[in-house]
Amino acid sequence: xxAQFHEAFLEALESALSKFDDLNTYFSVGMKVPQVSLMxxxxxxQDKDFMLxxxxxxxEEQLLPLIKREVGIAYGVWRKDGRIExxxxxxxxxxxxxxxxxxxxxxxxxxxxxxxxxxxxxxxxEARARLEHTLLEVPLRAVTIKYDGxxxxxxxxxxxxxxxxxxxxxxxEYQQTSTAAAKNCDVAALRVELSTMLGxxxxxxxxxxxxxxxxxxxxxxxxxxxLVAHWLCFGVIAELPLSSTEQLLEISxxxxxxxxxxxxxxxxxxxxxxxxxLRQLLQEVAGCxxxxxxxxxxxxxxVVAKAAAGLAKGSNEGLVLVxxxxxxxxxxxxxxxxxxxxxxxxxxxxxxxxxxxxxGLVIEGRLDTRIADMVETIIAVAEADxxxxxxxxxFALAR
Numbered sequence: 001x002x003a004q005f006h007e008a009f010l011e012a013l014e015s016a017l018s019k020f021d022d023l024n025t026y027f028s029v030g031m032k033v034p035q036v037s038l039m040x041x042x043x044x045x046q047d048k049d050f051m052l053x054x055x056x057x058x059x060e061e062q063l064l065p066l067i068k069r070e071v072g073i074a075y076g077v078w079r080k081d082g083r084i085e086x087x088x089x090x091x092x093x094x095x096x097x098x099x100x101x102x103x104x105x106x107x108x109x110x111x112x113x114x115x116x117x118x119x120x121x122x123x124x125x126e127a128r129a130r131l132e133h134t135l136l137e138v139p140l141r142a143v144t145i146k147y148d149g150x151x152x153x154x155x156x157x158x159x160x161x162x163x164x165x166x167x168x169x170x171x172x173e174y175q176q177t178s179t180a181a182a183k184n185c186d187v188a189a190l191r192v193e194l195s196t197m198l199g200x201x202x203x204x205x206x207x208x209x210x211x212x213x214x215x216x217x218x219x220x221x222x223x224x225x226x227l228v229a230h231w232l233c234f235g236v237i238a239e240l241p242l243s244s245t246e247q248l249l250e251i252s253x254x255x256x257x258x259x260x261x262x263x264x265x266x267x268x269x270x271x272x273x274x275x276x277x278l279r280q281l282l283q284e285v286a287g288c289x290x291x292x293x294x295x296x297x298x299x300x301x302x303v304v305a306k307a308a309a310g311l312a313k314g315s316n317e318g319l320v321l322v323x324x325x326x327x328x329x330x331x332x333x334x335x336x337x338x339x340x341x342x343x344x345x346x347x348x349x350x351x352x353x354x355x356x357x358x359x360g361l362v363i364e365g366r367l368d369t370r371i372a373d374m375v376e377t378i379i380a381v382a383e384a385d386x387x388x389x390x391x392x393x394x395f396a397l398a399r
Contacts, residue, residue: 005059009066011345012050016043019101021162022150022175023074033075037068081176081394093166097208097237099151100271105321105336106349106378109135109300113356113371124366132368135300138324141261141275143303144291146318146335147232148220150175152213156187157205176393177215181231181289185209190286194238197258198251206239209286218391220316233288234320236278240268252329261322261331273322273333294319304374311338311381314388336378339386346382353379 017023020043026036041064044050054060112131119127153161158169160179171179191207211233217223242248248264255262261275272278274291282288294316295306300323307319318337325332339346358375361367 005053005056005062006066007344007347008050008053009044009063011342011348012044012047013040013067013070014342014345015047015101016040019043019163021165023071024078024175025162025165027075027078033068033071036075037064037071040067040071095153095161095164095166096205097153097155097161097239098164099153099208099210099235099237102320102333102335104342104345104349105334106346106353106382108332108334109375109378110349110352110356113358113375117356117361128366132371135371135374136368137299139299140297140303141273141322141324141331142297142320143294143307143322144234144274144320145294145316146320146337147212147214147222147227147291148216148317148341149212149214149232150177151210152179152182152231153208153210153237154182154185154187155205156191156207158188161208174213175215177213178229179213179231181213181229182211185231185233185288186286190236190281191238193281193285194236198240198254200240200242200251202238203241206241208237209233209282209288210235210237211288212291215393216390217393218395219389220314221389230289232291233282233286234274234291236270236272236282238270238272240264240270242268256329261324263325263330263332273331274320275322275331291320301370301374304377307336308377308381311336312384312386314338314340314386317341317388336381338388339382339384340388350379350382353382 017040020040023036026039044063044067045054054063112134116124116127116131151163152174155161160167160169160171160174160182162174167174173179187207187209190209191202191204194207195202211231214222214227214230214232217228222228240248240251242251245266248266248268251270252262252264255272259275259277261273261278262270263273264270279290282290294310295303298306300321303319303321310316311318316338318335318341320333320335322331322333324330337346353375356375358367358372362369362372
């Protein structure tokens with residue numbers, strides 16, 4: 001039970017870390033280990049997958065000490081690198097247009113197949129057809145490399161932002177990395193272009209371009225690949241001055257007609273996802289560098305087959321898949337990481353997918369064998385003994 005709790009804790013911590021700026025951001029403004037730990041404890045306690053573990057009193061008692069240990073280790077590394085915290089704690093201003101965290105692809109695949117398995121007998125034929133159409137026939141919008149840097153954005157005001165933090169327009173360095181790569185990205189021009197496209201005047205400060213700031217030169221051979229301190233863009237967040245369902249539906253239709261992969265919330269928060277149309281807009285209008293495509297846009301089946309070997313080898317942290325949602329004209333995105341990333345979450349994915357017994361469904365004549373092949377490939381990636389190249393920043397730059 002103790003091992004199970006620790007594994008669940010690491011998964012919850014990894015999820016929480018993905019929703020905040022890098023820990024060094026908080027240390028550099030004077031926040032201490034106890035403050036940062038409490039901030040993460042509040043987030044972890046809201047993790048739906050972890051809540052059941054906290055029902056046991058002994059687990060609740062262990063939670064904060066475990067978080068303090070992990071944060072303390074990170075703080076020690078930060079101090080060892082010669083970083084000095086502010087004499088007095090500075091106020092952290094919130095980023096107004098954050099990039100949402102991305103859910104995992106293996107869990108999405110599990111959900112698609114499990115929905116079919118759980119369908120009522122009378123609905124199973126239709127559910128199977130829908131599943132096989134989704135995984136075997138429908139082409140994806142984009143499949144790009146997921147880089148292991150830090151989430152970093154630029155507003156149309158010129159202000160730079162971390163995942164949750166407003167950094168300002170004078171921020172020359174973030175995560176020990178120059179922000180010069182973002183200087184020539186013209187987000188204001190992009191806002192004007194989007195306003196024209198949508199037929200709606202987007203307000204000053206309502207558009208943010210997001211990308212990966214390459215702050216880890218020793219990871220995945222980034223230094224040798226010439227990617228150090230690059231800023232590789234992958235999406236846009238915009239706040240629309242609209243509220244009615246009819247208006248938002250019209251905007252979504254316009255975007256779909258322009259080939260823009262997107263999703264749109266009921267409160268007017270628009271997220272543009274990387275696809276050929278957005279790639280062109282970012283490069284030609286905003287002048288941004290954009291993340292690389294990993295493989296051509298084919299079906300889920302083909303993507304899994306083509307990407308598996310590279311993921312198992314640890315050539316990259318992972319990939320990001322953009323694909324259409326059923327019946328809404330909007331798009332979703334998911335991340336698929338190699339087994340060395342995510343604090344052991346790949347083991348959970350393997351267990352989930354194995355529980356589907358897709359090969360048994362094939363034997364019973366209830367599933368296309370290619371889907372069972374696809375699931376087994378994802379399991380193999382999750383259980384691979386992947387050992388990517390990860391060299392600390394100081395050592396990488398000293399070579």
